[in-house]
Amino acid sequence: MPSSFADRLAEAVRRLGSPVVVGLDPRWEELPEALRSRRGNNYESKAAAYGIFCREVIDVVAPLVPAVKPQAAFFEELGPPGMTALAEVIAHAHARGLLVIVDGKRNDIGSTATAYARGYLGRGQSAWNADALTVSPYLGDDSLVPFVDVAHERGAGLFVLVKTSNPGGGMLQDIVSDGQPLYRRVAEHVEQLAAGAAGDCGYGSIGAVVGATYPAQLAELRAAMPHAWLLVPGYGSQGGTAADVAGGFDEGGLGAIVNNSRGILFAYRRPEYAERFGAVRWQAAAEAATLDMIAQLRAETRAGRLGQA
């Protein structure tokens, strides 16, 4: 196994010819009826259902994608039982050969940031065993140092929020000062961190979150951060298309991983899959949606140039 997160990610993306990340966002109201109806409505029961649901998703997508991205919020919503389910889901993803990016958007200062970093980063080296974690930059460069140090020390990765996919993200991220939007400053900082420790694949383990819903900025940020992996949310239910994310890939088809959560997890509720599969075959619907997304990215982006084993 390559020692840096960046190289492990590149290896998996190339091997599978797939830059897709499946976001594990269990949402109680959208879970297949069979998983909801056989259980009570308390936190423990819901957490158990989330665990089963995510493990079953992992089982179908593991041969197809390099990584899953559990969204901490949905597990945290259930309190301690949810956190236990999160840990189990991470372990199951690893057992199935997947990289795990914990989406926690954590940040704090000094030794508190170190506690987050030590707690999350590093498979077999931390309580949560994440291969990578999303972090927020609002507290500034010194708040990122402990995360970067621990990531490098443990061969783990980070994705720093740069340009998020939501409409209101621009409130702070687009503020222009000295002719430069704020997100570009964050991007320059991320590029420095990434370039300082680039792996064999050409990318470093400090990456950036850039939303699929801003295609022009995605291409701009691909150019501004030539050493940073981009984690691209906003595909599918948020409106981002394969054409929208095309600008995120480099010439060889590497450099971006595109997340889809609801569009895959709850594909059985989407018109294009509902009739073919129905709620009972929700796993098959998730698998089909993953395959369709991979095909779309291969057809409409440079991800089509990725070699396949």
Added chain:
Amino acid sequence: MPSSFADRLAEAVRRLGSPVVVGLDPRWEELPEALRSRRGNNYESKAAAYGIFCREVIDVVAPLVPAVKPQAAFFEELGPPGMTALAEVIAHAHARGLLVIVDGKRNDIGSTATAYARGYLGRGQSAWNADALTVSPYLGDDSLVPFVDVAHERGAGLFVLVKTSNPGGGMLQDIVSDGQPLYRRVAEHVEQLAAGAAGDCGYGSIGAVVGATYPAQLAELRAAMPHAWLLVPGYGSQGGTAADVAGGFDEGGLGAIVNNSRGILFAYRRPEYAERFGAVRWQAAAEAATLDMIAQLRAETRAGRLGQA
């Protein structure tokens, strides 16, 4: 019990004549030897020690302060057992009559933000039962809406990061655009949210985090956000003094709560308390440090004008 977080906080601050928040940041290396030595070194044992430590701190500070602020990072560092300890610590603080501000600096977009808000906010109404939560604004105004809505619905509170206490906070927070630093924009947004739903005490339940280490900005932000409670970190071990936080209080001595974590929790290691109490009487040292901090704030700030029961 008043229905808004802002009014409950004002009632407690006035009743006790104390604007002090005790930050619950258990750090393994700094725990009293007796708590470390009788246990193993695994996550479960450490989490159990954190639980005992925080409950014993709570027992001595509960008659003296309105609120405690558990720092999620230190509990998360220990994985699921740490999260169970966090839930127990919150329950114990409530049993002792304290308000609980969970310091998680959470943020996300849309329904993910809603999951965080529903999971954390509201005593007896959420898995974590927090009276208030710290949140980050990097994702913009729409990312705060779900937190604000749930807070209002449940009589809970928020503290939005505005100007943090660390040296590097200025990297983004001090960026000037149209003659205004970024933190002022965030402050204006917080003031709007706070003013829109101010309670009987004159303050709303949407407050701001403003560090003690920037006294001039603290006074500036007190004026800019007349309806927002300020949660002031950075006192004590980060260098902030009573004089530094003076600008955070309004004419009547309300409006700011000042956090101290290490300076109280680990007072037994500080020269001024070590000899008097020693490691064995670490609880008495924490109590003395709390009383000293209250006395300093009463002597050197308008908190001295708070009525006492």
